[in-house]
Amino acid sequence: MAPLSEFELIRQFFSTLSAGRSDVVEGVGDDAALVDAGSGELLAACVDTLTEDVHFPADAPAEAVGHKALAVNLSDLAAMAARPTWALLALTLPQPDSAWLAGFSAGFRALAESSGVALIGGDTTRGPRRSVSVTLLGRVAADKVLRRRGARPGDRIFVSGTVGDAAAGLRLWQAGERHRAGAVGELLARLHYPTPRLALGAALGGLASAAIDVSDGLAADLGHILAASGVGARIEIERLPLSAALRQLFPLAEARQLALTGGDDYELCFTVPPSQEVRLRQAAARCGTAVTAIGVVEEAAGLRLVDGAGQALVLPQGGYQHFPAGPQP
Ligand code: ADP
Ligand code: MG
Numbered sequence: 001m002a003p004l005s006e007f008e009l010i011r012q013f014f015s016t017l018s019a020g021r022s023d024v025v026e027g028v029g030d031d032a033a034l035v036d037a038g039s040g041e042l043l044a045a046c047v048d049t050l051t052e053d054v055h056f057p058a059d060a061p062a063e064a065v066g067h068k069a070l071a072v073n074l075s076d077l078a079a080m081a082a083r084p085t086w087a088l089l090a091l092t093l094p095q096p097d098s099a100w101l102a103g104f105s106a107g108f109r110a111l112a113e114s115s116g117v118a119l120i121g122g123d124t125t126r127g128p129r130r131s132v133s134v135t136l137l138g139r140v141a142a143d144k145v146l147r148r149r150g151a152r153p154g155d156r157i158f159v160s161g162t163v164g165d166a167a168a169g170l171r172l173w174q175a176g177e178r179h180r181a182g183a184v185g186e187l188l189a190r191l192h193y194p195t196p197r198l199a200l201g202a203a204l205g206g207l208a209s210a211a212i213d214v215s216d217g218l219a220a221d222l223g224h225i226l227a228a229s230g231v232g233a234r235i236e237i238e239r240l241p242l243s244a245a246l247r248q249l250f251p252l253a254e255a256r257q258l259a260l261t262g263g264d265d266y267e268l269c270f271t272v273p274p275s276q277e278v279r280l281r282q283a284a285a286r287c288g289t290a291v292t293a294i295g296v297v298e299e300a301a302g303l304r305l306v307d308g309a310g311q312a313l314v315l316p317q318g319g320y321q322h323f324p325a326g327p328q329p
Contacts, residue, residue, distance in 0.1 A: 029228070030148050031079040031213055034140070042145060044082035044138045048072045052130040057173060062103025063110075064192035065132060070111045071194045072215065073136035075266040078201030079213040080147070082140035084115055089122035092131040104132075115198060144205030146270070151210040151229035155271040155297040158280070160197050160289050162243040163218050164255055165190035167262020172249075183245035190243075194266040200291070203283040204270055211270035217261040222269050223303055229271075235295035238308040260305075271297055 004012065010028060018027020025042055026034035032046035050069050052058050070087065077084050089108070093100075112119060117136070169191030177184050197213075204211055210225045218240075226233055240259045247255055272280045284291040298304075305313040 025142075026147065031076040031211075032082065032138075034080070034145060037139075040142065041139050042082075042142050044077050044080045044140050044145075045135065046073055046076040047133060047135040048076065049131060049133040051132075058130075060192060061107075062100045063107035065130075066104035066107030066109075067111050067193050068107075069132040069134045070108055070115075070117070070136070071196050071266060073134045074111070074115055074117075074196035074198055075194070075213040075215065075268075077136060077138040078196050078198045079211050079268055080138075080140060081144050081201050081205030081211070082138035083202060084117050084136055084138040084198065086120045086137045087112065087117050088135040089119055090133040090135075091122065091124045092127035092129075093124070094127065094129060115196070140205065146201070146204055146208055146211040148210055148212050148225050148228035149230075151225050151231050151233075151271040151297045152273065153231055153297050153299045155209050155273050156277060156293050157222065157233055157235065157269070157271050157295040157297060158291045158293055159214070159218060159241060159269045160200055160267045160284075160291050161195075161265070162241045162246065162259075162290075163214060163265050163267055164240075164246050164257075164259035164262045165243050166194065166264035166266075167217075167258045168246050168250060168255075170262075170264070183248045186243070186245040187249065191264060194264065196266055197268045197287075197289055199287040200284060200289040201268060203287055204268070204280075207276050207279055207283060208270040208272050211268055214263075214265045214267045214269050216263045218265075218269060219260045219303060225269065225271065226297075226301070226303060229297075230301075232298045232301045232303065233295055234298055234304045234306055236308065237305055237313060239292060239294045241290070241292040241294075 015028045018024050023036040025036055032044040034042045034044055037043040050056055050065065056065050056068065074084055165187050169187035172184055172187055173191060177188065179185050201211070210229055212221045212225050214221045222233065237256050240256055242255050242259055246258065250258065280291065307313060
C-alpha cells in the first residue's frame with residue numbers, strides 16, 4: 001500500500017474529530033480553526049511545530065528560531081483576517097541550554113511585543129532534539145473572516161511581497177553562506193525572520209473572497225484555495241513578484257521555479273472580485289505592503305501557467321509535504 005500523504009493522513013484520522021460541538025465554526029482544513037466564543041466574535045486558533053533539522057537547521061540563530069516559531073502562526077491567523085492575542089509555547093530540548101534559550105526568548109519576545117501577543121502558558125520537556133510548538137489564538141469578526149474557500153471565476157489572484165526568497169535563502173544557508181549584508185543577507189533574513197502580513201490580512205477581511213498564507217510554496221498553497229473553492233486558475237509567470245536580491249543571485253528560470261514551489265515565504269495569496277480591486281489597492285497602500293496581481297480564477301479545475309504571450313507552461317513539482325504520497329525511496 002502506498003504511504004499516506006500529509007493531507008490524506010489528516011483527512012483520514014482527524015478531520016471528523018471537529019464535529020462533536022456545535023460552536024465549532026471551522027474545524028480541520030483551513031489555516032486556523034474558528035470557534036464561536038459567544039461574543040459575536042470568533043476565536044481563531046492554530047498550532048505549528050518547528051523541529052530541528054526539519055524546519056530549521058541545528059545551527060540556525062536561536063533568535064531566528066524564536067521569531068519564526070511565532071511568525072508562522074501569526075501568518076496563519078493573518079490568512080483568516082484575525083488579530084492575534086494569546087500564545088502557548090511547548091518546548092522540547094535535549095538539555096537546558098541557557099545561551100540558546102536567551103536568544104530564542106529574545107527573538108520570540110520582539111515579535112510578540114510588536115504584534116500585541118501575550119505568552120500565557122506552555123510546556124517544557126526533554127527530548128532527543130529541539131522542537132518548538134506554538135499555539136496561537138486571535139479574534140476576528142464573523143463577517144470579516146477569510147477562508148480558503150470562496151474564490152469565484154473572474155476573481156483576480158494576488159500575492160503580497162515577493163516569493164521564492166526563503167527557499168533561495170535556504171539554499172544559500174545550506175551552501176554555507178553566512179553574510180549578513182547584501183543580497184545574500186537579504187535572502188537569509190527572509191528565511192530566518194519572515195514577516196507575517198498581519199495588517200494586510202486584517203484589511204482583507206470583507207474584501208477578499210479567499211485567502212491562504214504561502215508556507216509550502218505558491219503553486220501548492222494556491223492549489224488549496226482552488227480545491228476548497230471548486231475552481232481553477234491561470235497564472236502569468238512573468239507577473240510573479242521576484243525580489244531584486246533573488247534576481248541578482250539566481251537565473252530567471254530558477255528564480256521563477258523557487259517563486260512557484262519554494263516554501264517558507266509567509267506571504268498571503270488571496271483572490272479579489274474585480275469590483276473590490278480599487279479598495280484592495282487602497283488597503284494595501286495603507287498597510288505599506290506591496291500586492292501583485294498574478295492571474296485570474298477560472299471555472300475549469302487545475303492550475304495553468306502561461307507566459308507573457310499566453311503560451312502554456314508545465315507546472316514544476318508542487319510544494320513541500322512532510323509525507324509525500326507514493327513509493328518511498
Ligand atoms: P498550515 O500549513 O496552514 O499550517 P496544514 O497544512 O499544516 O496547515 O494543515 C491543514 C489543516 O489540517 C489545518 O486546518 C490544520 O489545523 C489541520 N491539521 C493538521 N494536522 C492535524 C492533526 N494532527 N489533527 C487535527 N488537525 C490537523
Ligand atoms: Mg497556513
